[in-house]
Amino acid sequence: MTESNQATIQAILTELQDKKGALLPILHAVQNALSYIPPESVPTIAAALNLSRAEVHGVISFYHYFRDTPAGKHTVRICRAESCLAMEGGALETHIKEKLGVDYHETTSDGHFSLEAVYCLGNCACSPAIQIDNDIHGRVSPEGFDEIIAELGASV
Amino acid sequence: MSITVYVPCDSSAVSLGADRVANAIAQEAQKRGIEINLVRNGSRGMYWLEPMVEVATEKGRIAFGAVNKNDVASLFDADFLHGGSHALSLGITEDLPYFKKQQRLTFARVGITNPVSVDDYIAHDGYRGLKNTLALSQADVVKQVSDSGLRGRGGAAFPTGIKWNTVLNTPSEQKYIICNADEGDSGTFSDRMIMEGDPLVLIEGMTIAGLAVGATQGYIYLRIEYPHAYGILNEAIANAYAANYLGDNIQGSGRAFHLEVRQGAGAYVCGEETSLMESLEGKRGLVRFKPPLPAISGLFGKPTVVNNVISLASVPIILDKGGDFYRDFGMGRSRGTLPLQLAGNLKHPGLVELAFGVTLREILYDFGGGSATGRPIRSVQVGGPLGAYLPESQFDTPLDYEAFTEIWAVLGHGGIVAFDDSVDMAEMAKYSMEFCAEESCGKCTPCRIGSTRGYEVMTDIVNKRDLDKNIPLLRSLCDTMLNGSLCALGGMTPYPVLSALNHFPEDFGLSAE
Numbered sequence: 001m002t003e004s005n006q007a008t009i010q011a012i013l014t015e016l017q018d019k020k021g022a023l024l025p026i027l028h029a030v031q032n033a034l035s036y037i038p039p040e041s042v043p044t045i046a047a048a049l050n051l052s053r054a055e056v057h058g059v060i061s062f063y064h065y066f067r068d069t070p071a072g073k074h075t076v077r078i079c080r081a082e083s084c085l086a087m088e089g090g091a092l093e094t095h096i097k098e099k100l101g102v103d104y105h106e107t108t109s110d111g112h113f114s115l116e117a118v119y120c121l122g123n124c125a126c127s128p129a130i131q132i133d134n135d136i137h138g139r140v141s142p143e144g145f146d147e148i149i150a151e152l153g154a155s156v
Numbered sequence: 157m158s159i160t161v162y163v164p165c166d167s168s169a170v171s172l173g174a175d176r177v178a179n180a181i182a183q184e185a186q187k188r189g190i191e192i193n194l195v196r197n198g199s200r201g202m203y204w205l206e207p208m209v210e211v212a213t214e215k216g217r218i219a220f221g222a223v224n225k226n227d228v229a230s231l232f233d234a235d236f237l238h239g240g241s242h243a244l245s246l247g248i249t250e251d252l253p254y255f256k257k258q259q260r261l262t263f264a265r266v267g268i269t270n271p272v273s274v275d276d277y278i279a280h281d282g283y284r285g286l287k288n289t290l291a292l293s294q295a296d297v298v299k300q301v302s303d304s305g306l307r308g309r310g311g312a313a314f315p316t317g318i319k320w321n322t323v324l325n326t327p328s329e330q331k332y333i334i335c336n337a338d339e340g341d342s343g344t345f346s347d348r349m350i351m352e353g354d355p356l357v358l359i360e361g362m363t364i365a366g367l368a369v370g371a372t373q374g375y376i377y378l379r380i381e382y383p384h385a386y387g388i389l390n391e392a393i394a395n396a397y398a399a400n401y402l403g404d405n406i407q408g409s410g411r412a413f414h415l416e417v418r419q420g421a422g423a424y425v426c427g428e429e430t431s432l433m434e435s436l437e438g439k440r441g442l443v444r445f446k447p448p449l450p451a452i453s454g455l456f457g458k459p460t461v462v463n464n465v466i467s468l469a470s471v472p473i474i475l476d477k478g479g480d481f482y483r484d485f486g487m488g489r490s491r492g493t494l495p496l497q498l499a500g501n502l503k504h505p506g507l508v509e510l511a512f513g514v515t516l517r518e519i520l521y522d523f524g525g526g527s528a529t530g531r532p533i534r535s536v537q538v539g540g541p542l543g544a545y546l547p548e549s550q551f552d553t554p555l556d557y558e559a560f561t562e563i564w565a566v567l568g569h570g571g572i573v574a575f576d577d578s579v580d581m582a583e584m585a586k587y588s589m590e591f592c593a594e595e596s597c598g599k600c601t602p603c604r605i606g607s608t609r610g611y612e613v614m615t616d617i618v619n620k621r622d623l624d625k626n627i628p629l630l631r632s633l634c635d636t637m638l639n640g641s642l643c644a645l646g647g648m649t650p651y652p653v654l655s656a657l658n659h660f661p662e663d664f665g666l667s668a669e
Contacts, residue, residue, distance in 0.1 A: 081342030
């Protein structure tokens with residue numbers, strides 16, 4: 001682990017480790033800072049919380065949101081749930097995968113976009129919906145998606 | 157005096173460009189030297205009109221929608237600030253039929269106030285329920301909630317008063333209130349609208365719950381998919397602390413309640429209350445065996461109230477106006493109102509709060525306006541991804557917990573997702589099994605293995621392979637999942653699967669018989 005990652009994680013542990021049920025807040029803070037949870041950081045986090053490495057690894061791998069590899073510059077999340085399916089969400093999903101040239105849990109070769117699935121963004125009255133980083137987009141057409149990623153500097 | 161202009165900060169409105177509209181209005185006003193007071197309110201819930209801009213006038217608030225940022229200059233040209241006429245003018249917001257026909261109790265303030273302003277909240281009847289709570293005994297507060305007939309709005313419809321009473325009567329040095337804000341059901345967004353549009357009503361409801369049962373710490377377990385709600389909730393909580401509505405000495409009463417928001421991490425099963433508590437404790441979200449009930453031994457082994465956002469947000473009006481007032485709405489054993497969420501293929505999707513008893517058909521056509529595509533509505537899923545699919549012949553069912561149970565369906569959290577006649581119901585059944593396989597926590601075998609086997613069998617059925625063997629196999633598998641699963645995820649996945657099979661057999665390669 002790089003020294004700067006080490007320092008980041010140490011600072012997060014110092015701030016949060018005494019909270020009740022601290023593990024999820026710690027993992028969120030690490031992923032917010034580094035875009036992922038480095039596998040090398042698991043022993044440090046486990047030691048701080050008096051947990052086994054297996055317990056920490058188990059939590060990271062249980063939750064869809066946590067990742068153990070670096071994310072692309074932007075993460076695109078496609079809603080796969082029923083309301084979006086009722087509004088051409090399936091066609092949008094196919095388009096996005098083709099456009100980015102990646103499947104779920106993959107990152108484009110230029111490191112610009114990671115693609116993930118999500119089951120409902122609570123934007124069901126504006127289906128189909130996607131999320132890019134923290135921004136939610138509603139009533140997204142294939143052309144609309146192309147415009148959004150062009151604004152984000154897509155080279156595809 | 158400057159004119160007040162409202163542009164929603166609700167994330168669905170923002171997903172359609174509300175931030176860009178708000179910026180354009182602020183810039184245009186500055187350019188023209190007009191002083192305005194720009195308020196970011198919640199959404200009124202008429203999403204086909206979002207971004208919907210409102211202007212406060214002497215006649216009431218006048219709405220314009222759906223506004224694109226490119227419309228802003230022409231709105232100023234038409235003097236929209238004084239209600240001038242414009243192609244996007246909708247008239248007085250509260251006279252719009254979609255809005256006027258509703259019975260808004262829990263959503264009384266959503267879309268009206270500045271969500272994070274304690275002053276605005278109080279000016280619109282906020283914190284009156286808490287004031288009454290501080291003057292009542294704990295047992296009397298619980299009695300008001302019991303008398304109201306309020307049942308858990310998360311989906312299980314368990315009487316809220318009974319839960320509270322159990323926690324009140326379980327002695328412990330520490331108790332907890334948990335708000336289940338893991339609104340993972342697809343087709344639902346009422347929790348999100350409360351948290352973004354009137355977070356203080358949730359904070360007040362949780363404070364009342366804490367005082368009623370003797371809990372001093374509350375947690376809001378919020379799904380990670382709601383980043384906007386996270387920001388707004390934290391701002392509202394900070395403001396409530398600053399105004400002494402949270403803390404060690406609430407309004408000088410000497411009584412304490414503290415509140416913190418915790419984020420989930422994308423696991424649907426964490427909406428199940430015991431799995432949620434495991435997650436809050438920092439563990440994998442595995443479902444716990446019951447008993448013990450959370451009300452006896454819940455978070456960190458302490459007595460815990462776990463209620464849904466809408467349940468808790470309905471508490472302030474019950475304590476303000478009395479349990480009887482709330483109970484007078486509704487039908488049968490379903491008392492009060494239910495915020496319905498109209499989603500999927502509908503012309504007018506949005507939030508409709510009504511007393512129980514209205515029929516599905518009225519909701520779909522009188523409010524929803526029929527399908528967005530103009531084709532016939534063929535199937536409707538009510539109650540999230542674990543809810544049954546209903547065919548047109550069941551659209552006259554009243555929205556009532558018991559009436560839905562009778563037709564082997566659920567109301568759940570009030571989500572309604574409509575599909576037109578282009579839907580393939582066998583594909584939807586396959587999707588339900590895939591979703592269950594993806595989200596199963598893995599603790600019990602019927603759900604963990606059954607969902608994967610179910611996905612395989614459904615794949616065969618969709619490909620019309622060995623139907624005479626695979627259809628009985630699917631039914632047998634669903635029977636095992638229904639009766640053998642530990643929680644509703646495995647236990648209710650058969651609802652969408654079997655209802656699709658029973659009501660739409662032609663999509664499964666069977667004759668309509």
